[in-house]
Amino acid sequence: MANRRGHGHGFxxxxxxxxxxxxxxHRIEPVIPSPLPPPVTSSPKTLDVVGIGNAIVDVLVQAxxxxxxxxxxxxxxxxxxxxxxxxxxxASVGPGLETSGGSAANxxxxxxxxxxxxxxxxxxxxxxxxAIFAHDIRSAGARFDTPAAESGPSTAxxxxxxxxxxxxxxCTYLGASVGLDPADLDLxxxxxxxxxYLEGYLWDSEEAKRAFLAAAEVVRASGGQVALSLSxxxxxxxxRASFQELVDGHVDVLFANExxxxxxxxxxxxxxxxxxxxxxxxxxxxxxxxxxxxxLSGEETFVIPPYRLGALVDTTGAGDLYAAGFLYGYxxxxxxxxxxxxxxxxxxxxxxxxxxxxxxxxxxxxxxxxG
Amino acid sequence: MANRRGHGHGFxxxxxxxxxxxxxxHRIEPVIPSPLPPPVTSSPKTLDVVGIGNAIVDVLVQAxxxxxxxxxxxxxxxxxxxxxxxxxxxASVGPGLETSGGSAANxxxxxxxxxxxxxxxxxxxxxxxxAIFAHDIRSAGARFDTPAAESGPSTAxxxxxxxxxxxxxxCTYLGASVGLDPADLDLxxxxxxxxxYLEGYLWDSEEAKRAFLAAAEVVRASGGQVALSLSxxxxxxxxRASFQELVDGHVDVLFANExxxxxxxxxxxxxxxxxxxxxxxxxxxxxxxxxxxxxLSGEETFVIPPYRLGALVDTTGAGDLYAAGFLYGYxxxxxxxxxxxxxxxxxxxxxxxxxxxxxxxxxxxxxxxxG
Numbered sequence: 001m002a003n004r005r006g007h008g009h010g011f012x013x014x015x016x017x018x019x020x021x022x023x024x025x026h027r028i029e030p031v032i033p034s035p036l037p038p039p040v041t042s043s044p045k046t047l048d049v050v051g052i053g054n055a056i057v058d059v060l061v062q063a064x065x066x067x068x069x070x071x072x073x074x075x076x077x078x079x080x081x082x083x084x085x086x087x088x089x090x091a092s093v094g095p096g097l098e099t100s101g102g103s104a105a106n107x108x109x110x111x112x113x114x115x116x117x118x119x120x121x122x123x124x125x126x127x128x129x130x131a132i133f134a135h136d137i138r139s140a141g142a143r144f145d146t147p148a149a150e151s152g153p154s155t156a157x158x159x160x161x162x163x164x165x166x167x168x169x170x171c172t173y174l175g176a177s178v179g180l181d182p183a184d185l186d187l188x189x190x191x192x193x194x195x196x197y198l199e200g201y202l203w204d205s206e207e208a209k210r211a212f213l214a215a216a217e218v219v220r221a222s223g224g225q226v227a228l229s230l231s232x233x234x235x236x237x238x239x240r241a242s243f244q245e246l247v248d249g250h251v252d253v254l255f256a257n258e259x260x261x262x263x264x265x266x267x268x269x270x271x272x273x274x275x276x277x278x279x280x281x282x283x284x285x286x287x288x289x290x291x292x293x294x295x296l297s298g299e300e301t302f303v304i305p306p307y308r309l310g311a312l313v314d315t316t317g318a319g320d321l322y323a324a325g326f327l328y329g330y331x332x333x334x335x336x337x338x339x340x341x342x343x344x345x346x347x348x349x350x351x352x353x354x355x356x357x358x359x360x361x362x363x364x365x366x367x368x369x370x371g
Numbered sequence: 372m373a374n375r376r377g378h379g380h381g382f383x384x385x386x387x388x389x390x391x392x393x394x395x396x397h398r399i400e401p402v403i404p405s406p407l408p409p410p411v412t413s414s415p416k417t418l419d420v421v422g423i424g425n426a427i428v429d430v431l432v433q434a435x436x437x438x439x440x441x442x443x444x445x446x447x448x449x450x451x452x453x454x455x456x457x458x459x460x461x462a463s464v465g466p467g468l469e470t471s472g473g474s475a476a477n478x479x480x481x482x483x484x485x486x487x488x489x490x491x492x493x494x495x496x497x498x499x500x501x502a503i504f505a506h507d508i509r510s511a512g513a514r515f516d517t518p519a520a521e522s523g524p525s526t527a528x529x530x531x532x533x534x535x536x537x538x539x540x541x542c543t544y545l546g547a548s549v550g551l552d553p554a555d556l557d558l559x560x561x562x563x564x565x566x567x568y569l570e571g572y573l574w575d576s577e578e579a580k581r582a583f584l585a586a587a588e589v590v591r592a593s594g595g596q597v598a599l600s601l602s603x604x605x606x607x608x609x610x611r612a613s614f615q616e617l618v619d620g621h622v623d624v625l626f627a628n629e630x631x632x633x634x635x636x637x638x639x640x641x642x643x644x645x646x647x648x649x650x651x652x653x654x655x656x657x658x659x660x661x662x663x664x665x666x667l668s669g670e671e672t673f674v675i676p677p678y679r680l681g682a683l684v685d686t687t688g689a690g691d692l693y694a695a696g697f698l699y700g701y702x703x704x705x706x707x708x709x710x711x712x713x714x715x716x717x718x719x720x721x722x723x724x725x726x727x728x729x730x731x732x733x734x735x736x737x738x739x740x741x742g
Contacts, residue, residue, distance in 0.1 A: 059503075062730065095480070095507040095728055098469035109466070128499040128525070132430075136466040154499070354730070357466055359433065 045224070047143070048116040048331035050193035052185075052212050053104025054177040054201055055122030055146070056156040057129040059096040060316070060354055063161035067093075068169055075163065076259075078170040078232045080204060086173035089159055098129075099355040100136035101158055102177075103231055104199040106317050106356040110324025110346055112141035113362045116331065119143035119189050121215075125176040129155035136357065146184055149176045166312040166351065174205065181207035182214045190215045191222045194331050195253070197323070200231035200260075203239040216250050225282070227253035229323055230260035237263055252282040253330065255323045261286055283330075285340065287322050287347070289315075295340045304340035307348030307369065317356025321346040325362075338370070345369055416595070418514070419487040419702035421564035423556075423583050424475025425548040425572055426493030426517070427527040428500040430467040431687070431725055434532035438464075439540055446534065447630075449541040449603045451575060457544035460530055469500075470726040471507035472529055473548075474602055475570040477688050477727040481695025481717055483512030484733045487702065490514035490560050492586075496547040500526040507728065517555055520547045537683040537722065545576065552578035553585045561586045562593045565702050566624070568694070571602035571631075574610040587621050596653070598624035600694055601631035608634055623653040624701065626694045632657055654701075656711065658693050658718070660686075666711045675711035678719030678740065688727025692717040696733075709741070716740055 068075055071089065081089065100109070105120055112118040120137055124130030126148040133155060137144045156177040161169045180202075190196060196219040202208040216226050228243075228251045230236050236243055243264055247254055254277065258270050261284075267273035270288065277284045278296050287293045292306040325342035334342070349365055350358050439446055442460065452460065471480070476491055483489040491508055495501030497519040504526060508515045527548040532540045551573075561567060567590040573579040587597050599614075599622045601607050607614055614635055618625055625648065629641050632655075638644035641659065648655045649667050658664045663677040696713035705713070720736055721729050 090506060094510045095471065096503070097726065097730075098503060100466065132467070132469060135461060139465045354725075355468065359468075359725075 044192070045194045046117065046192045047119050047189070047194070049108060049111050049195045049197050049227075049327050050119040050121065050189055050219075051104035051108040051197040051199075052121045052180075052202065052208075052215055053199040054102050054156055054172075054174060054208070055105060055124045055130075055133050056100075056102035056158045056172065056177060057133055058099050058101030058158045058160050058316070058356065059090065060099065060160045060162060060314070061093040061096045063093065063163060063169075065163060068161065068163070073161070073169050073171065074234070075169050076167050077234050078172055078201070079234075081171045081173050083153070083173055083175070086157060086159065086171065089171055093159065093161070097354060098132070099357055100133045101160075101317075101356050102133075102156070102199075103201055103229060103320050104197055105133075105137055106320035107197060107229070107323045107327070108142045109137050109140035109357055110321050110362065111328050113358060114324065114328040114346075114366065115363060116328045119193065121146050121180075121184070121186060121189065123149060123177050123180040123184055124155040125149045125153065127154050129157065130176070140357070143189065145186055145189065146180075149179060152176060152179060160316055162314045162316070162354070166315050168314060168316040177208075178205040179207060180205070180211050182211045185211050185215055187215070187218050190218045193219055193224050195225045195227050195327055197227045197229070197327065199229050200235050200239070200243065203235065203242060213250075220250075225252035226250055227255065227323070227327060229255040229319065230257075230264060233259040233263045236260050240264060240266075247277070247280050253327070254281045254284045255287070255319065255326070256284070257287045257289070257319055283336065285322070285326055285343065287319055289318075293322065293340055293344055295336050297336055300336070302337045302340055304337070304344050307345045309348045309365075310352035312351055314354045315351050316354075317350045318347045320356055321350040321358065341370060342366065415563075416565045417488065417563045418490050418560070418565070420479060420482050420566045420568050420598075420698050421490040421492065421560055421590075422475035422479040422568040422570075423492045423551075423573065423579075423586060424570040425473050425527055425543075425545060425579075426476060426495045426501075426504050427471075427473035427529045427543065427548060428504055429470050429472030429529045429531050429687070429726065430461070431470065431531045431533060431685070432464040432467045434464065434534060434540075436534060439532065439534070444532070444540050444542065445605070446540050447538050448605050449543055449572070450605075452542045452544050454524070454544055454546070457528060457530065457542065460542055464530065464532070468725060469503070470728055471504045472531075472688075472727050473504075473527070473570075474572055474600060474691050475568055476504075476508055477691035478568060478600070478694045478698070479513045480508050480511035480728055481692050481733065482699050484729060485695065485699040485717075485737065486734060487699045490564065492517050492551075492555070492557060492560065494520060494548050494551040494555055495526040496520045496524065498525050500528065501547070511728070514560065516557055516560065517551075520550060523547060523550060531687055533685045533687070533725070537686050539685060539687040548579075549576045550578060551576070551582050553582045556582050556586055558586070558589050561589045564590055564595050566596045566598050566698055568598045568600070568698065570600050571606050571610070571614065574606065574613060584621075591621075596623035597621055598626065598694070598698060600626040600690065601628075601635060604630040604634045607631050611635065611637075618648070618651050624698070625652045625655045626658070626690065626697070627655070628658045628660070628690055654707065656693070656697055656714065658690055658714075660689075664693065664711055664715055666707050668707055671707070673708045673711055675708070675715050678716045680719045680736075681723035683722055685725045686722050687725075688721045689718045691727055692721040692729065712741055713737065
């Protein structure tokens, strides 16, 4: 079965007209026409997943519904704020708990914790929060070599308001992370990835978006796949046409929750949205909170149950850790159903604690629940 | 009963030969000879407790016993490290969770959260961690006006290694906090305090120690009392003679755990140490982890049970929150037994979570368990 470390099998996407030579699972026979060009070069893959995202330190604060409505915040969403707004909002909330965050960064830290070979690209400033971010992702086991900015805005911060129903509402000051541009890209790192993973939030910055598109070209040219997480319903609203085009033309694995996939296709129901996305990318993994998730690939549909591992404390990072578990399995050639279960399990853990980086051992959890 | 806000009763310590005019509890008849001089002035008391301590941001990290022994760390203790050592140690640990800390600061934040009128004096640098510290203590409801240092070492950090048995082992880089000196003291704030609270850790810095002694003079001259927490067995070892002199001549309320009180009097048993301290200060509140605590005053002894409010997660802040609950009751004229129960309850809460600042509502807890 899956070889946890140093597994030497290539992860070359199969052109639609030739069967994939690998030994098992969904990679043998892609059941949908692949939009991928045949690989131009076939670099050795030393990393399972490389992610590009905003490098953010989270400030977790408890809040009630009245606070959200007083400040015009929409529960469960992510709003962008400038530094002044961030400072003003921070001054109005109670004591916080700081932890490294960032959607794709959470995913890559989770993959590394599971034993996957992970790398992250994102921009911090050379300040105290930047040092915390760099320490945390490296100490989780991921490669992180993006040089810290020597000047300009400070490291990105996200104020996360956790309400008593465990929902999180986020206000992000993008700071230094917004300046990520193609020049910051370590293309050698990207070439080493079997899967390049992107958070949709990058679309809020033109530079970061261009950086991602450049990286997507490189990873595909070197035989890798591209995964995208849609991040947030409002973010999809802001960039709908661009995301639709991206999914149709450049994405192999799409992650989205119910509101995001409905927003992407302006669909009235989850089922209608699922019908819309089917066939547009190799795999779509759609998460539905307490309903678990649904994984679509060609004509296949896998309904994955949720894992309830304790009281619901904070949903921060649930989607990010779902993607971590899924991609960890995916890059090991596991069946799509098992990929979904791995995602569901990791998401089930992170919602039982405060913050988006699992404090429990994910490998222990997998051993206990999935053998 | 206790008036939560704006209660106008003075907290003038009674000279030993005159009965205290206040209405209830242990303050009516001090049963031990008071070492206090009669009040010289009687300033209006607008704050219940003002604390002086190291202003620290904690970095909480999970570790195992092997890590402690590999790095020569003594479980449960606090070791001082310089910035280089701090950086080296940080590089060798896993991902962390950052939260404001500092022993006395935790106590004052707890008192404020309970509804007490609290102020804190301590020194941060004008950097990101300093801003986090200032935000957290102010947003808990405490006054904090000490100006941030514009240059010099960065804000103090404490790496807290939490082992699976929930014990914490601390490595502190004192940074900017060590530079607290009498010039930083807001004597107006001190004069407004019914109780001045000090952490023993200040004794590791000559400037901070002098600052505290100056403040103790001021608070006593204006009719307040002085409370001291011994902080750490090794800290007591480093400063035994000085602490003994302090307890005999300047301290009204002493907080210590079993190892600290034994270290102070080089006693072989808790009972021997308790016999030694009895009568040397107005009140001694001695905590004994899972055995609860013992409060001594004159010939009186109150044995206080522990409160078990959930699984033991992290003992960081247990002593600090005990002092918070105790002093909150004490400055409201509650009986010493109830003061002890308030302390025990707050400590019982904080050990069920990661970090030293209660994430649950302390007033709700008091209402539920102590009516």
